[in-house]
Amino acid sequence: QQQVKQSPQSLIVQKGGISIINCAYENTAFDYFPWYQQFPGKGPALLIAIRPDVSEKKEGRFTISFNKSAKQFSLHIMDSQPGDSATYFCAAKAAGNKLTFGGGTRVLVKP
Amino acid sequence: KAGVTQTPRYLIKTRGQQVTLSCSPISGHRSVSWYQQTPGQGLQFLFEYFSETQRNKGNFPGRFSGRQFSNSRSEMNVSTLELGDSALYLCASSLDSTRSNEKLFFGSGTQLSVL
Numbered sequence: 001q002q003q004v005k006q007s008p009q010s011l012i013v014q015k016g017g018i019s020i021i022n023c024a025y026e027n028t029a030f031d032y033f034p035w036y037q038q039f040p041g042k043g044p045a046l047l048i049a050i051r052p053d054v055s056e057k058k059e060g061r062f063t064i065s066f067n068k069s070a071k072q073f074s075l076h077i078m079d080s081q082p083g084d085s086a087t088y089f090c091a092a093k094a095a096g097n098k099l100t101f102g103g104g105t106r107v108l109v110k111p
Numbered sequence: 112k113a114g115v116t117q118t119p120r121y122l123i124k125t126r127g128q129q130v131t132l133s134c135s136p137i138s139g140h141r142s143v144s145w146y147q148q149t150p151g152q153g154l155q156f157l158f159e160y161f162s163e164t165q166r167n168k169g170n171f172p173g174r175f176s177g178r179q180f181s182n183s184r185s186e187m188n189v190s191t192l193e194l195g196d197s198a199l200y201l202c203a204s205s206l207d208s209t210r211s212n213e214k215l216f217f218g219s220g221t222q223l224s225v226l
């Protein structure tokens with residue numbers, strides 16, 4: 001049972017554009033929602049994370065928007081750069097280190 | 112500070128064999144988790160160890176096992192390998208795991224191919 005659904009599976013954006021990735025979850029026990037960035041041949045790296053008591057969090061060009069009532073959250077990458085080309089995973093967890101991941105979004109930023 | 116170190120980087124095995132993968136967490140981190148990554152199933156949680164005790168376990172068969180040593184280093188073992196066990200096995204470490212917002216740091220993984 002996939003408890004975190006992520007969309008789209010892939011997206012192509014022009015340099016300077018905005019990349020938007022959406023995730024939805026089912027388990028209301030989740031209370032921590034991180035986003036990971038993964039480059040080929042590397043493990044996932046924590047990008048930004050949010051707790052459900054906050055509706056938005058911004059770090060540099062990366063912003064998470066969180067809608068607790070809809071059980072949805074999204075990642076916005078502003079001013080996308082070719083170096084942002086990677087696979088992005090949303091995730092969710094309750095206490096403990098069992099992360100439940102979304103299926104991933106492959107982002108390609110064209111110069 | 113060194114990151115999470117996983118060895119070996121690549122492994123090729125045949126069906127029926129067993130394999131042991133190793134993970135050295137970031138210095139000072141006491142929690143080690145293991146994940147399996149495949150193109151079809153994505154990233155899936157295998158198990159977590161803290162202070163040499165398994166704290167949590169994912170939905171994998173008993174052929175998958177692990178352990179943690181007193182220095183927090185961890186190993187995972189897969190016995191009677193099947194073709195479907197071909198995957199990238201990732202180890203992640205954190206200081207602790209009692210808080211939900213504990214940050215996990217991943218290694219680069221061990222790519223296992225089962226022929």
